[in-house]
Amino acid sequence: MLQRIFKKIHVQQILNQNVQEKDSASPKVSQDNLSRDLKQNLKMLRNILGPSSDVVIREFSFGCEEKINAALIFLDGMTNKTIINESIIKPLMYHARLISPEELRPTNSIEIIKRTMLSVGEVKKVTPLEEAINDCLAGDTILLINGFHEALVVSTKGWEARSVEEPKTEAVVRGPREGFTETLRVNTALLRRKICNSNFILETLQLGQKTKTNVCIAYLMGVANPRLVEEVKSRLKRIKTDAILESGYIEEFIEDAPFSPFPTMANSEKPDVVAAKILEGRVAILVDGTPMVLTVPMVFIESFQSAEDYYSRPYYASLVRTLRFLAFLITITAPAAYVALTTFHQEFIPTPLLITMAAAREGTPFPAVAEALIMGTIFEILREAGVRLPRPIGSAISIVGALVIGESAVSAGLIGAPMVIVISLTAIASFVIPSQSDVAALARLILTILAGFLGAFGIIIGLLGGLIHLCALRSFGTPYFSPLSPLSLLDLKDVFFRVPMWAMLTRPRGIGWHDFKRQKWGLMPRPPRKNE
Template structure:
């Protein structure tokens, strides 16, 4: 009989516990019972061996049942042992027993026991799961429908190194990493102003990726910040693994080959953009930071332009724009001239080209297409192959294939020269996205040149200009300051004026704080005459 009664009592307790678990899951909140909450944790992380659940007693005299939960590999176990467990289990120096009711335990722990910078209370189960999987340590106490989340993030990541895609000869040699906190700190190091705001959000239903929006209040236009917030909050996706996910989901124009969101791995570029009134979007897990709004001319400007003399920077910018035209129109002009407009070619050069093409069985368009596709294959293979052999294979492959193709009579030597110059000019672009756009448009211009000659090339240029003028980036005209033409902004477009001449911020970017300094004449050097 006694065994039957014990069985019934155990069944009632088990039924009550299951009921509490079901109620806690239904409300998505902690139940207040340590065993019930831990049972929910065990069911949730049953297959996750890296989630550690450690039960202990708080204090020598209090002996309050409690438990900590953390993710091994994301949390700093040394900090957990020294700062949390030792402080709670042995009531370390400076702590005292509780004279208040039991509800004061959480306040006592936050104010007098846990000497960690960030400690907050959690009532929601979903928030508790995210906190554990973000590298924090969660403390659950028996009898309290709340938990404490202590910041113990200690994941070992890549240290700050030199940029790999945006190198410069003169300037800071530091780049962003995959840690969002290191990246925001690198920007804070450049701009020590309390008006530099950093808003953090979590995007992705499953990944819960941290995304930070940085801007300088008082310089940035409020409409741009609100537009960025709105577009990011509209994102409804299961996961964000790289900043390109955000870029595709917030950009203005989807069907355009041109990048309308600028990306960089350099903190100084982000700082310069913020000082102009732009907004930076930093995504956890990637070293590439997004900057909006982005204009067409930004793809031809590099950080080094502002670290050298104005005349040198202006010359290099003009050179990049010339390389853009060569990369886009080089093969198409060659095809148009040799196929439809031979009268425009000097007679000695025309005779030389004709002698080279005497044994070539293909028209100029097919000849250029073969060489361009071959070079694109070599370029992609050089990127995907191991670094030790990638560049060697691509260079040797280009030389060997080019020489062999000329000797075999498949292409002419002049075509090899044109394709080579076009490919080298394409490498002069600071922005990799813009280089890819030009590579795609080059084939369209080649087809127009093969079909209609220079008339087709002119038609393609006009269509390209119309398309560029129709694009907007977060409300800003993509071709500004050329269309619409803004005279005051020409000082930092194709040419760069001396430092004393850059006294105002871009007009379209900023409508509030337009001046970089009060009196532009103060910094202008005076003549010694």
């Protein structure tokens, strides 16, 4: 049956391809160049841009003796009106009088205007109509002058955007609070401000045949492996889809293991995190329209590293790091372990604990597996509801939720109290590693079912299966489970504990090995020696 489904998907894909090819060859955007006649140009533009209400076409004339007809075409809301009024229309209409009429002859006026009259940073001369229209749709203004088959495209991008705020998902106590926004240029600027280096390269591609989304690849030349950069570019160029609305779209098109539950590309909302990863030799992929920036390659332990680990003191950071590993283990195995212990291995439990647990189980109607699955499902529902709910109703969820997985469920005799504790512990622990929490929910479910059938044996089978899968995964050529497998002793400096900054001598092997030395040896603070 599944084969048939896959076949269908395949057929669908071929169909899609056809549609897209047809679409890109559609006559809507013509391959024509501009003509010398303004009227005809405007007619063509109107024809192409259609009846959209946000297209503004402003026709005007300038010049003192010989009036020259011209037109501005821009999108309302995408452009900065001040620039258009003060730096385009005003110089043309007032200052054109100051230039000698000889100079402002229609034959050479477009060059004169570009050079002397438009007080805007970025102006370019464009001949193909399609390019001019694309720029216009991106927020630039087209200046058409009668008698020229070239248009001036003036950069007037300016729209309402969310300002740089503290990211909601990756809050820190110590460290920078700024987060990426939805505007690509702001995001690249945030990165550029962290890495003031001419080797820091930002390359832009346009993806999405309909949306024409700007996608930016950021890397540090000389540190990032050039083959990695090439690989990222070639995978990005493979994408032939109509829309890219979020970096998640890109992730799914270019990731290494599309069927694996584990993410093989990391994402972050914080410029400092992305900058740190770029400095390790990774490549970042910024997508216009989303604050989520992708970084590749990703390794599994990245999920356990937090920005704050590097800003707080190493002892505490190492302790917290260890706690995260523990929390991950708890969140995937706790319900399974409880089920296995109470239904298969009662002899493992110390007598007083067994008696307490048996007392709690007394009179509960469901077997332990069913209890674990029901409670797990309810928790997932509550979590989902908590995320989606409008904030004013949010408190209602917490009250109702506390009733459902809490004292009331126990006193009603539906669920044993230890199960409530186990599920709550699982829930708390799952929030410690947000980037793997969806994997954790899946693993928890599978392990619980396995434990319900096979006991501890099932848990071991499940964990081993997961481990084998993790070791087999790769992300852009880097083994996913490195530096643990394959083991790289040098890189253990940043796995279970975080060594002090002065001991972080090298970049991670396999990611930044191209330029492995991060700093020189012997930077540990110490009193000056005599001969210094």
